[in-house]
Amino acid sequence: MGRVAVLRLCRVPVCILRDAVRCNLSRKSSGLAGTHSTSTTDSGHSYQAVLCTKLKKPLVIQQLSSVALKPTEVRVNVHCCGVNFADLLICQGLYQHRPPIPFTPGMEFAGCVLEVGPNVTSIHKGDRVIGVSSTGAMAEQCVVDHEMLWPIGEELPYEVAATLPVSYGTAILALQQRAKTQPGETVLVTAAAGAAGLAAVDFASHVLKAKVIAAAGTDEKCELAMQKGAVAGINYTTKSVKEEVKKLTANKGVNVVLDTVGGDIFKDAFSRYFYR
């Protein structure tokens, strides 16, 4: 019996999603883009942060005071953070998690450790790390529990590393932990050229050793997914995913569907033609 891992949350207008989801907020030592930095990030006393002070209104940048660390927490000097669909939702009050206002949005980041709490032994000052947090990443400093951080190598640029936690974390959670994908199984990934999609294609193909069929909205996107490891691509703007899956699998269907689109494709994913 096949399995479906659903990541679809809800739709926002296309223009918002396309403009915002795949970009990164990138900050180098000069401070956040478009601001005059007066922060003292290195000493850890104060820092600049993006703040949502009112839902559905423009975000503001303010100087905040650092808070003391709890014993298992780590303070990171954030160099880059990802901007995800969920960040857009949370700033509109449309996400399942609704933090009290004002809050700093941002769920994933890459940076350098400034300070560790007294009970932290696995991470040290100066380490390069990536991390996840429900909020707080769109700031010069982010404080998280040490379990939400992972070390990264010198060769991985911060702007690339910052995009890994949500996309790859989601792919790993969905395909390995939820769907329990096995080597040799066939996985269909929709929106395969998106952030979550490409991570899923890469992880399923190269780590889980599955055969991946990539479905996406253009031939170029299908090609990109195939460069990441997919064995076949289906352009769902011009072809029926259901019919193409039948052809590609000799009517056997796939073992796992990872859908981040919803709508008709999601309904199709429950079709018996999709499953072995």
Ligand SMILES: NC(=O)c1ccc[n+]([C@@H]2O[C@H](COP(=O)([O-])OP(=O)(O)OC[C@H]3O[C@@H](n4cnc5c(N)ncnc54)[C@H](OP(=O)(O)O)[C@@H]3O)[C@@H](O)[C@H]2O)c1
């Ligand atoms: N933990 C989680 O639950 C989790 C984690 C990450 C992402 N997600 C969700 O997964 C979805 C994709 O996230 P992502 O980071 O991969 O986004 P992304 O990089 O922007 O990719 C989104 C893809 O969705 C397709 N799409 C279909 N309808 C769309 C529309 N109306 N507007 C824009 N794109 C549309 C596009 O591909 P085509 O043109 O090929 O259709 C696009 O490449 C989002 O709903 C996000 O919230 C959930």
